[in-house]
Amino acid sequence: MQAALEAARGPGADVPIGAVVFGPDGRPLAAARNARVELGDPTAHAEILALRAAARVHGDGWRLEGCTLAVTLEPCTMCAGALVLARISRLVFGAWEPKTGAVSSLWDVVRDRRLNHRPEVHGGILAQECAGLLENYFATRRAQLS
Numbered sequence: 001m002q003a004a005l006e007a008a009r010g011p012g013a014d015v016p017i018g019a020v021v022f023g024p025d026g027r028p029l030a031a032a033r034n035a036r037v038e039l040g041d042p043t044a045h046a047e048i049l050a051l052r053a054a055a056r057v058h059g060d061g062w063r064l065e066g067c068t069l070a071v072t073l074e075p076c077t078m079c080a081g082a083l084v085l086a087r088i089s090r091l092v093f094g095a096w097e098p099k100t101g102a103v104s105s106l107w108d109v110v111r112d113r114r115l116n117h118r119p120e121v122h123g124g125i126l127a128q129e130c131a132g133l134l135e136n137y138f139a140t141r142r143a144q145l146s
């Protein structure tokens with residue numbers, strides 16, 4: 001989670017959300033920061049960018065079996081779906097996202113019993129630190145607008 005926080009703190013004007021994919025041996029394969037505005041891409045969430053980069057360097061081309069995805073915020077429906085499709089074995093996330101969270105807040109996409117792949121989930125890891133990063137970002141934005 002420290003590595004995901006580090007990715008979130010990286011350069012960029014987008015909402016600071018960071019994600020890292022670790023290989024089965026615990027070695028980081030790819031890290032990314034949310035870049036929706038920067039890339040002009042509604043799907044450029046940190047998780048998606050990290051999954052794409054990890055799949056380029058690991059696995060059979062797209063499966064990330066045995067890998068762990070760490071992200072600073074509870075994934076949305078798109079990212080939850082993507083990590084299931086990527087066969088991520090373990091999901092670790094920081095802050096809860098009551099407005100869009102799809103790993104128990106609004107839905108629980110990754111543990112739906114109808115899916116044939118369900119990752120192990122650990123939520124709320126360093127939650128305060130992860131949430132603090134977002135709160136500071138939005139407080140600064142509000143101050144700039146007023």
Ligand SMILES: [Zn+2]
Binds near residue numbers: 045047077078080
């Ligand atoms: Zn997402």
